[in-house]
Amino acid sequence: MKLEERIIEVLKEPVCDNCLGRTMGNLVSGMSNAQRGRAARDYVAFLIDSGEKLNVHAPNFRSYRLRNAKLQTDGPTRCEVCGDFFSEGLEAMVKRAAAKVSGYEFSDFVVGSSPTDEMQNKEEALWNRIGIDYIEPIKSEINREAGKRLEKLTGKKFNMKDPDIVFFFDLKRDEVLLQVKSLYISGGYQKLVRGIPQTRWVCMDCNGKGCVECKGEGKRYKTSVHEIVGKPAAKAADGKDHAFHGAGREDIDARCLDYRPFVIEVIKPKKRRIDLKKLERAINKSGKVRVGRLAFCDKETVVKTKSDRHDKTYTAEVEFEDKIDKKLLPKIKSLKGATVMQRTPNRVAHRRADLIRKRGVLSIVFKQTGPKKLRVTVKGQAGLYIKELMSGDEGRTTPSVAVLLNNKVKKIVLDVVKIHPVI
Numbered sequence: 001m002k003l004e005e006r007i008i009e010v011l012k013e014p015v016c017d018n019c020l021g022r023t024m025g026n027l028v029s030g031m032s033n034a035q036r037g038r039a040a041r042d043y044v045a046f047l048i049d050s051g052e053k054l055n056v057h058a059p060n061f062r063s064y065r066l067r068n069a070k071l072q073t074d075g076p077t078r079c080e081v082c083g084d085f086f087s088e089g090l091e092a093m094v095k096r097a098a099a100k101v102s103g104y105e106f107s108d109f110v111v112g113s114s115p116t117d118e119m120q121n122k123e124e125a126l127w128n129r130i131g132i133d134y135i136e137p138i139k140s141e142i143n144r145e146a147g148k149r150l151e152k153l154t155g156k157k158f159n160m161k162d163p164d165i166v167f168f169f170d171l172k173r174d175e176v177l178l179q180v181k182s183l184y185i186s187g188g189y190q191k192l193v194r195g196i197p198q199t200r201w202v203c204m205d206c207n208g209k210g211c212v213e214c215k216g217e218g219k220r221y222k223t224s225v226h227e228i229v230g231k232p233a234a235k236a237a238d239g240k241d242h243a244f245h246g247a248g249r250e251d252i253d254a255r256c257l258d259y260r261p262f263v264i265e266v267i268k269p270k271k272r273r274i275d276l277k278k279l280e281r282a283i284n285k286s287g288k289v290r291v292g293r294l295a296f297c298d299k300e301t302v303v304k305t306k307s308d309r310h311d312k313t314y315t316a317e318v319e320f321e322d323k324i325d326k327k328l329l330p331k332i333k334s335l336k337g338a339t340v341m342q343r344t345p346n347r348v349a350h351r352r353a354d355l356i357r358k359r360g361v362l363s364i365v366f367k368q369t370g371p372k373k374l375r376v377t378v379k380g381q382a383g384l385y386i387k388e389l390m391s392g393d394e395g396r397t398t399p400s401v402a403v404l405l406n407n408k409v410k411k412i413v414l415d416v417v418k419i420h421p422v423i
């Protein structure tokens, strides 16, 4: 079908300039579909006025003042494809979108949409008549036209790549949905006190609803590194919620004296340009957690932070049940460079698969601090269970300090003292 025949075919039904122009959307750049449609309609109007008898829907030419031809232009002009969405519905949805986003700080956005089934069916019916050469689907025109208008209305940039805001025009439900990109802040944290978990620990008895066991808190521990860092961050960015992403975690009863990398994610933030120095001070006031090196980052940093495997150095204050046999102490040196086989420890077996882990001891030094007490400093490969390396975990970890000293471990107090950079 020649292009002219196609244009005339489209004009057999009431059609707006956008929908007419969209059938030539991939011809001639630098024009809007409305301009393409207008040009095509103008051309056909010339043909009609020059005396050509064309089988078209005459009301499509109601606005023309023809010199020669007489057209009976009574009849419907509502566009068969879009139902006049481009001239009527779109503007209203754009205004709703702009109203929805007011109050949010953002610099760029993108628009997505789902046209109604009717629009899509009508458009496909049209394609069946004229073919699909040069056409643009209605959805992409809606997205682009809404984008242009929203740029004007909000003064922000349309940007496909990782924008702050995604508008979704759901024409089926006549709804405008707003997706707000999370605000990501990376940093390092030190846990200065024992007895707090890294992440919120939901009460297993009530699943977070609050019960007698958890004193109505819905959680097993009053606070967590996550909450101590996340609450001030969510407050500063005026966000709805917050999520915590750490590079591994220390035991609840262990301190972390080096800065452990993390990313705090503020969900649905209204503010993005927050003062990180001020946030750092607000978090550090807790006295329990100290953060540093706060910086804005992107989602990819979350993935990297969580997957990085850091070697770590720990100090363990170990107390044994019996007096330490000094003759056996040098045996501990044999652990340097050893590969330790660790079956999933008893203490975490309820939430982790039962596996054998092989991890290296990179270095180990010790000092006797009492008849039954030893301070051991171990540098281990990422994932080495330190408490079990001390205690042997009833034979599940081997070799172990307890077996080498032929003594049972009574108590271990653990600190992470160095988180080594990933090489």
Ligand SMILES: [Zn+2]
Pocket (backbone or CB within 6 Å): 015, 016, 017, 018, 019, 020, 079, 080, 081, 082, 083, 084, 085, 086
């Ligand atoms: Zn239309």
Ligand SMILES: [Zn+2]
Pocket (backbone or CB within 6 Å): 203, 204, 205, 206, 207, 208, 209, 210, 211, 212, 213, 214, 215, 216, 217, 218, 219
């Ligand atoms: Zn509970």
